[in-house]
Amino acid sequence: MSAARVGVVTFPGTLDDQDAARAVRHAGGEAVPLWHADRDLKGVDAVFLPGGFSYGDYLRCGAISRFAPLMEELIPAARAGLPVLGTCNGFQILCEAHLLPGALMRNAGLHYICRDQGIRVESTATPWTSDFTEGQEIVLPIKHGEGRYVADETTLAALEAGGQVVFRYVGGNPNGSLDDIAGIRNEAGNVVGLMPHPEHAVEDLTGAPSTDGRGFFTSILKKLVNA
Amino acid sequence: MARVIVDVMLKPEILDAQGQAIARALPRLGFSGVSAVRQGKRFEVELDGPADEAALSDVRKMAETLLANTVIEDFTVTVEE
Structure with a gap:
């Protein structure tokens, strides 16, 4: 049986694509490089939108990337159910593309934050979190200047009521996100975005605070193999 | 030509x-009497032709699509005299 194929998107200014591809391979999947300028998803089974500073964060984080040729393919595919995970800048792009509600703004303290962060998994009802248990606390690196999640009251209430808050910060809110939100999913559950970086926490060798990031990749690969 | x-x-x-x-920085610099500051963005859009209703409608569309994220931002469009 061939390995599940997870696309990893590279925009100009993307930083974490190599780590993301490595994490996919580490979990036993095939990482397929996807290029921002190609209108081609190469038939992948899922897509990882990595972090970085795509298009230099010009205008707003993710505002330009959202209109990249690849996104013209990815947006309808995601709406049709393709599993998509966006971390950090990838999360920002998903919000700008309106695949996820709300927006990410400058950290309340204005500082860029790079540290290990406690996160609680609030929902395992996504293809990216099924290997965790609800309420499980994990530690992942965060590194961002614009990670403060905001949404209007109605949207926020709908997210909470619908179980769409997937991750919450524990042990201190690093950026002023509403309701300590670290990550959310769309209504269908196939699109997930979070500020922390699972792809940096899959191997002890790299000095990561944990290997808790592995759960994201084992979750999606199990889902795809069983699909 | 219009802006x-x-x-x-x-x-x-x-x-x-x-x-x-x-x-918060203003009082430290000796400026008093400021109760609040909000920061925004200004875009100067140069048009090839006149700023007629069709052109302004296009600019509003640009603003909605790219210049502003209407989830968090409002925008206004004005023709510079």
């Missing part, structure tokens, strides 16, 4: 951390 100005501001209910930092 159209698009001003983009955070919605009033959205915390403007940068504006607050600027407001």
Whole structure:
């Protein structure tokens, strides 16, 4: 049986694509490089939108990337159910593309934050979190200047009521996100975005605070193999 | 030829951390009497032709699509005299 194929998107200014591809391979999947300028998803089974500073964060984080040729393919595919995970800048792009509600703004303290962060998994009802248990606390690196999640009251209430808050910060809110939100999913559950970086926490060798990031990749690969 | 100005501001209910930092810096610089600052963006859009209703409609579409994120920001479009 061939390995599940997870696309990893590279925009100009993307930083974490190599780590993301490595994490996919580490979990036993095939990482397929996807290029921002190609209108081609190469038939992948899922897509990882990595972090970085795509298009230099010009205008707003993710505002330009959202209109990249690849996104013209990815947006309808995601709406049709393709599993998509966006971390950090990838999360920002998903919000700008309106695949996820709300927006990410400058950290309340204005500082860029790079540290290990406690996160609680609030929902395992996504293809990216099924290997965790609800309420499980994990530690992942965060590194961002614009990670403060905001949404209007109605949207926020709908997210909470619908179980769409997937991750919450524990042990201190690093950026002023509403309701300590670290990550959310769309209504269908196939699109997930979070500020922390699972792809940096899959191997002890790299000095990561944990290997808790592995759960994201084992979750999606199990889902795809069983699909 | 006409110039159209698009001003983009955070919605009033959205915390403007940068504006607050600027407001806090002003007293230290000796400027008093400022109760609040909010920071926004200004775009100067140069048109090939006149700023007629069709052109302004296009600019509003640009603002909605790219210049502003209407989830968190409001915008106004004005023609520069």
